[in-house]
Amino acid sequence: MTTIKAYAAYDAETPLRPYSFDRKELGAKQVQIEILYSGVCHSDIHTAKGDWGPAIYPLVPGHEIVGRITAVGSEVTKFKIGELAGVGCFVDSCRTCPSCKSGEEQFCEEGMTGTYNSYERGTKIPTYGGYSTSITVDEDYTLHISDKLELSAVAPLLCAGITTYSPLRYLKVGKGHKVGVLGLGGLGHMAVKFAVSFGAEVTMLSHSPSKEADAKKLGAHHFALTSDAATMDSLANKFDFILNTVSAKHDYNAYLNLLNTNGTMIIVGVPTAPAEIPAITLILKRRKIMGSLIGGIAETQEMLDYCAEHNITSDVEVIDMSYINEAYERMNKSDVKYRFVIDMASLK
Numbered sequence: 001m002t003t004i005k006a007y008a009a010y011d012a013e014t015p016l017r018p019y020s021f022d023r024k025e026l027g028a029k030q031v032q033i034e035i036l037y038s039g040v041c042h043s044d045i046h047t048a049k050g051d052w053g054p055a056i057y058p059l060v061p062g063h064e065i066v067g068r069i070t071a072v073g074s075e076v077t078k079f080k081i082g083e084l085a086g087v088g089c090f091v092d093s094c095r096t097c098p099s100c101k102s103g104e105e106q107f108c109e110e111g112m113t114g115t116y117n118s119y120e121r122g123t124k125i126p127t128y129g130g131y132s133t134s135i136t137v138d139e140d141y142t143l144h145i146s147d148k149l150e151l152s153a154v155a156p157l158l159c160a161g162i163t164t165y166s167p168l169r170y171l172k173v174g175k176g177h178k179v180g181v182l183g184l185g186g187l188g189h190m191a192v193k194f195a196v197s198f199g200a201e202v203t204m205l206s207h208s209p210s211k212e213a214d215a216k217k218l219g220a221h222h223f224a225l226t227s228d229a230a231t232m233d234s235l236a237n238k239f240d241f242i243l244n245t246v247s248a249k250h251d252y253n254a255y256l257n258l259l260n261t262n263g264t265m266i267i268v269g270v271p272t273a274p275a276e277i278p279a280i281t282l283i284l285k286r287r288k289i290m291g292s293l294i295g296g297i298a299e300t301q302e303m304l305d306y307c308a309e310h311n312i313t314s315d316v317e318v319i320d321m322s323y324i325n326e327a328y329e330r331m332n333k334s335d336v337k338y339r340f341v342i343d344m345a346s347l348k
């Protein structure tokens, strides 16, 4: 057993505070990773605050993990001590269902094992995520990380990156497509970077006027303030795709109206309240709504390799672990540019 330092939510109401726990001995197929950076995803907040139902407390969030391998089990073949490694939103799955076999472990029919707020398969041992100094993971659920990119800016690729890369690739988004990205936060800023990199014409749809200059710097061709009625009217029927990253309750109908005939809204943001969608909005233009959940291990590796090749990283504000509660408050006010990343050295 090794004792690990961490930060945890102890319940849905009180601020996160220090916690420590034991990680069990390394399994034969597991690698041990010293965590260097951990991104802060809005899903950490939803989970810690119980937005999606009661969490397993104490909860150690964090599923955008990069670090260095410090030990390998006796049967590990894919990683060596000293190499960089990454861990995303899940650390295991059943490995036998059609989804797992096709490399889409995120859709595992038995349910994937989350990096936090889950139990290690077949046990009642909770999984603890990246707001901690070390993690042990099966090598098959561990990603290779390039040493070419700034590590703190790579961490958010493990969730925000793959969550936006995957649906854009699935839909073959590229040259000739008009894409709207709704919500400029962690997911939104990666969506802009990928959609631009794939050749699409990208419009940032934001309710924060202060983000216009940044949206352009990130590569967006246009910026539209969603609270401005005239702007919204002018964009009716304009987009082939809208990637919706908004974390809070909002009017889906207003944005569906911006899709052209056969247009698709990809929902990745997870507001707590259900959406009300008038059938007629879809019917009149054969519009579609689809959801998308992170991505499988193989596609996550493909995305990381694509980012290393094209020099794509996240725009980050690196924080100490003790700043986490302020970071949550700022994210709830849409005040993030554009991902908080915890420097885990601040916890050692």
Ligand code: NAP
Residues within 6 Å of the ligand: 040, 041, 042, 043, 044, 046, 159, 160, 163, 182, 183, 184, 185, 186, 187, 188, 205, 206, 207, 208, 211, 245, 246, 247, 248, 249, 250, 267, 268, 269, 270, 271, 292, 293, 294, 331, 332, 334, 335, 336, 338
């Ligand atoms: P984030 O960094 O906090 O960004 C969310 C953005 O949504 C904000 O910056 C803001 O952008 C916009 N927004 C927030 N409240 C709004 C409101 N009331 N009305 C309109 N716009 C609002 O969050 P994130 O980490 O990108 O995560 C976004 C959502 O995706 C969360 O619900 C998260 O749980 C979910 N998620 C899903 C997956 C998946 O696999 N599907 C993976 C990761 C995260 P503007 O200021 O530009 O309007």
Ligand code: ZN
Residues within 6 Å of the ligand: 041, 042, 043, 044, 063, 089, 159, 160
């Ligand atoms: Zn996430």
Ligand code: ZN
Residues within 6 Å of the ligand: 093, 094, 095, 096, 097, 098, 099, 100, 101, 105, 107, 108, 109, 110, 111
């Ligand atoms: Zn499975």
